[in-house]
Amino acid sequence: MSPTTAMYVAQGIHGLAYGMILFLVASGLTLIFGMMGILNLAHAAFFMLSAYFCYQVLVMTESFLLALLIAPIAAGLIGVMLERFLLRRVHAFGHIGELILTVGVSLVILEGVKVFWGTESLPVKVPASLEGLISIAGLEYPIYRLFIIGLSLLILGIMAGILYKTRLGMVVRAAVSDADMVNALGINVPLVFMFVFGAGTWLAGVAGVAIAPILTVFPGLGDQVGLDAFMVVVVGGFGSLGGAFLVSIIFGLLSSYGVQFVSQLAPVLMFIFMAIVLVIKPMGLFGERE
């Protein structure tokens, strides 16, 4: 294979890996913002917080697998508490209330992180078993990025399975489309919402752990991904998991190939893409409601 093709493929893998991490964050946001309609600006803060948890677990146990298990769950639990004790009370004031509250929460998390771990970026090592390159069809791929892609696909599969094939998923979808009716049927809707919020935060947490070895851990970790994930949810269409998946990959590829071909304009390619989509379809690619 010629070096040019090899470079294209390598860029493609980088783009896919970022797209997949973006999808993990955005799928959580699809649950919280797209389905439940909670404007959660603290989502990226949980992503960042989980990366710090990952660092902490690694320092204490040196096991990446353990970090991958514990850190997202810890972030998810904090998310559940946020929903139970704060967000639930301001839900009556609509998006505006949620916006103020979640901005406040993300500021507190950001500053809290700075107090506990400081502002410098902390290194997280790629686990030994996922280090190095693997050679497929004459090309070398970094194993860790392939691992990220695999992990995201696995989670997408599990999520889609739960949402569309199980009774639990049916209850969640029903509660999202008509909470009062489902409540009247004797199902504890606030509990369902709390669970969904926790699951969404957990997904952001998984992404945070996955990205920690690539970018190292620092307070501004969530800024870029958080903004991108919001755009993914809006462009993909509210509540559409498939839309979020497709747009995440497009964004990932846009960012990696954009840097290669039009490096000056690379930072705005996603915004231009979003603007074009929203001008033509204000509800997003696969959206059914605003």
Place this chain on the structure above:
Amino acid sequence: MRKKTKAVLWVLLLVVLVCYPQIFGIYYTNVFVTFAVFALFAITLNLLLGYSGLLSFGHAMFFGSGAYGTALALEHIKGCPLLVALLFGFLAAVALALILCPIMVRVSGTAFAMLHLAFGQLMYVLALKLRGITGGEDGIGGFPIPPLSIPGIVSIDMNNPLNFYYFAMTVLLASMWILWFFTKTPFGGIMVGIRDNANRVDYLGFKVPQSKAVIYLFAGGFAGVAGSIYAIFQNLISAEDGFHVFVSFAPIMMTMVGGIGSFFGPIAGSAIFGIIEELTSRYTERVELVMGLILILVIMFAPMGFMGLIQIIKEKIFCKEPGQKQSEEAIIEEAA
């Protein structure tokens, strides 16, 4: 009687504004100018958010284009009078709003917010990358600030902070007054009507997209004036100060903390933010932590913002329905 108290309050406000620099000294005068700039900026945002129900995540692009418009005019046009430079800022923002409004009047809700985010980021990146025009990360700074002169009569040196304070206050107050007057006209009524029920306004025979466009131009243009004053005040404008997404978020937070439902809410919010920053940065480096906690507390315990809180307190004290106007006056005193 009510008219009289009102007039007295206005005179009081003017007296306080005139005497302010003499009492508080130069440092707090500059703090006050920054506050007033952001108050006007937040009011223009509230024109969209509060009066029209349109949340924008990219209002900074008008602020920034106003600032860059003025800075570029002062930098490149020899002997450009101050007011003309100000006009350039205003027109730059209006031009941007004019370009965007055919798209923006068609969408609302999340699409409106996100489209603004998109175009705001586009402007931010353009300001960073078009190095030849905008100076990239360094921005435009050190441009000459001409005196405010009426040919043959008077020429006031604007490099004197005191003179500049009076000039900035005049421009900002005049802008605020125009916007306030704008919301009181029948057209302002249509604006609120569109927010509450666009279909009905349409059936009544008013042109909804065109009306939205006019509101949009007003909001954009006067945000440009705020940016313009800011650029002259700092004698520097950079992409970070003008177009960054945080510049878009600041007035949203100010408006919400101050109270969305009222014209004077954004002023109160801007004052509250200024005071909190001033006070907390004196005792702790964790300004953001305090800010975050305050935001959480505000929404938990005073969800209608500061203006709503005043309303509630007044009702508790006087045990009767206080009109909207009464609490507005309270805020004028507060802001002064």
